[in-house]
Amino acid sequence: MFNVSKDFAPPFKLITPFFISGVVFYILSMLSALFYSAGFDFRELSVAGWVHLFLIGYVMMIIFGAMAQLVPVVLETGHFSIDWYYLIFPLLLIGTVLLVAGFWLNPILLSFGGILVLSSMIIFAVDVFLTIKKTSLNSLTVKAVKVSNIFLLIGILSGFLMALTLSGFMGVDIEEILKAHVFAVVGGYVLITIMGISLILLPMFGLAHGFNERAINLAFKFMIYSVALVFAGVFLKADIIKLVGYFLSFVSIVFYLYQIFLIYQKRVRREMDIWYKSMIFGYISLFVSLLLGFLYILSGGGANNFLYSSMWLLFVGFFAFLINGHLYKIVPFLVWFHRFSPLVGKRKVPMLNEMYPKKMAEFEFWFSFAGAVLSTLGLLVSNDELFRGGVYLLFMGALFLGFSLKWMLEFRSENE
Amino acid sequence: MSKLTKEQVYDAIKTVIDPEVGFNVVDMGLIYDVEIDDENNVHVKMTLSTRGCPLHQMMQQWVKEAVEKLPGVGEVTVEIVWDPPWNITMASEEVKKALGANLFK
Numbered sequence: 001m002f003n004v005s006k007d008f009a010p011p012f013k014l015i016t017p018f019f020i021s022g023v024v025f026y027i028l029s030m031l032s033a034l035f036y037s038a039g040f041d042f043r044e045l046s047v048a049g050w051v052h053l054f055l056i057g058y059v060m061m062i063i064f065g066a067m068a069q070l071v072p073v074v075l076e077t078g079h080f081s082i083d084w085y086y087l088i089f090p091l092l093l094i095g096t097v098l099l100v101a102g103f104w105l106n107p108i109l110l111s112f113g114g115i116l117v118l119s120s121m122i123i124f125a126v127d128v129f130l131t132i133k134k135t136s137l138n139s140l141t142v143k144a145v146k147v148s149n150i151f152l153l154i155g156i157l158s159g160f161l162m163a164l165t166l167s168g169f170m171g172v173d174i175e176e177i178l179k180a181h182v183f184a185v186v187g188g189y190v191l192i193t194i195m196g197i198s199l200i201l202l203p204m205f206g207l208a209h210g211f212n213e214r215a216i217n218l219a220f221k222f223m224i225y226s227v228a229l230v231f232a233g234v235f236l237k238a239d240i241i242k243l244v245g246y247f248l249s250f251v252s253i254v255f256y257l258y259q260i261f262l263i264y265q266k267r268v269r270r271e272m273d274i275w276y277k278s279m280i281f282g283y284i285s286l287f288v289s290l291l292l293g294f295l296y297i298l299s300g301g302g303a304n305n306f307l308y309s310s311m312w313l314l315f316v317g318f319f320a321f322l323i324n325g326h327l328y329k330i331v332p333f334l335v336w337f338h339r340f341s342p343l344v345g346k347r348k349v350p351m352l353n354e355m356y357p358k359k360m361a362e363f364e365f366w367f368s369f370a371g372a373v374l375s376t377l378g379l380l381v382s383n384d385e386l387f388r389g390g391v392y393l394l395f396m397g398a399l400f401l402g403f404s405l406k407w408m409l410e411f412r413s414e415n416e
Numbered sequence: 417m418s419k420l421t422k423e424q425v426y427d428a429i430k431t432v433i434d435p436e437v438g439f440n441v442v443d444m445g446l447i448y449d450v451e452i453d454d455e456n457n458v459h460v461k462m463t464l465s466t467r468g469c470p471l472h473q474m475m476q477q478w479v480k481e482a483v484e485k486l487p488g489v490g491e492v493t494v495e496i497v498w499d500p501p502w503n504i505t506m507a508s509e510e511v512k513k514a515l516g517a518n519l520f521k
Contacts, residue, residue, distance in 0.1 A: 073468045204466040268504040270516030351438045
């Protein structure tokens with residue numbers, strides 16, 4: 001018999017800074033996106049700055065905070081050292097600020113920001129590996145956590161090589177390394193982590209049982225092959241290997257989407273709450289992003305509007321809705337666990353679904369939904385007004401997310 | 417000392433609510449069995465809706481504390497089992513209806 005004891009649960013004060021900073025970085029990402037036009041080039045340093053603000057400041061920051069809570073749940077054992085998260089947070093926070101400032105203001109800061117981000121991720125990965133050593137479990141989620149962290153380190157190291165080059169300390173082929181870096185971080189870390197964690201969270205919140213897991217196993221394998229082949233293609237300078245790698249990432253996502261459909265079919269909890277709506281839009285975004293990416297490949301790599309709209313929708317449609325939707329589940333749980341679980345049996349305690357602001361969450365969803373659709377269309381047809389109008393709505397949605405987070409963190413029951 | 421009945425134990429456990437779904441653990445079908453010996457020692461066999469439930473140990477503790485409140489109860493033990501795995505057919509009709517479960521899908 002295993003126990004995910006209360007002792008394994010990280011302290012509230014340790015996790016909340018990750019979520020607060022992550023949401024602040026999300027708001028800043030949407031605000032700064034207002035200063036871009038639909039005709040940007042992904043090789044511009046300022047675009048790289050925005051991508052890192054979004055992916056490290058928002059996506060990674062929230063994933064790290066969530067993993068502090070979820071690693072014990074997934075691995076059924078306590079962290080090797082939960083106290084390391086007190087070091088991971090400031091390193092990641094300052095590293096992100098310096099890295100983004102490096103891209104936007106002065107490239108010399110890239111190396112300093114890079115070394116701090118690299119350090120925080122090494123500490124994070126070492127804790128995960130040492131925690132995995134404590135468990136005898138070998139589920140797909142455990143494998144996903146293991147593999148994704150290896151890709152994270154490879155991805156960050158490749159990024160650090162580019163940072164050193166941009167700062168003038170080294171000389172690597174940035175355009176080629178960039179492909180390996182993007183695949184290792186986005187495919188190898190973020191997507192594999194999402195695959196592994198969604199296999200726990202979606203059935204847990206949707207009360208789905210008895211579904212076949214073959215599709216997610218295939219998705220997991222194909223994504224590993226994909227990242228490995230893109231890396232091999234980059235270092236061997238073999239375009240055909242890279243192309244096979246790109247293709248396998250599409251196959252992987254198709255299997256992953258099929259797995260999500262199987263879980264969706266088996267769920268018994270059918271409330272249309274904010275979490276559920278966010279998941280639906282998030283997965284539709286992933287599907288559309290996949291189609292747009294496929295069209296880009298079919299265009300022979302010439303139609304950048306397909307590539308940009310695909311990646312943009314992956315970020316603001318899939319990642320953002322998946323993460324924000326889960327915040328309405330995870331944050332109330334953390335607050336409940338911290339503030340109300342000691343009172344169970346002594347007095348009436350609130351239910352989790354009473355602990356998020358329904359109206360504000362709806363505003364967040366609808367503004368973000370309209371914003372994601374319009375801005376993606378803007379990129380697709382290269383229309384500045386449409387793109388900026390969409391980003392403005394995304395920014396409004398992000399502000400509502402910020403208000404919702406504040407509301408959830410300050411939640412007190414009427415008995416207090 | 418009066419002998420405890422299963423009904424009394426189930427009624428006590430009904431005060432334990434799963435904060436995520438908002439139903440008590442008995443109506444959720446999470447309580448598989450209750451054994452009461454001659455000394456009123458109670459052994460509860462229960463499961464959870466998800467193996468990775470972060471409230472695992474707390475739920476176990478809440479059930480134990482709820483039963484311990486019964487007058488004349490002896491030692492209370494709560495065992496978590498995973499076989500058979502929980503599914504929605506084990507829940508009460510009220511829970512199924514409230515969750516919107518469609519069992520024909």
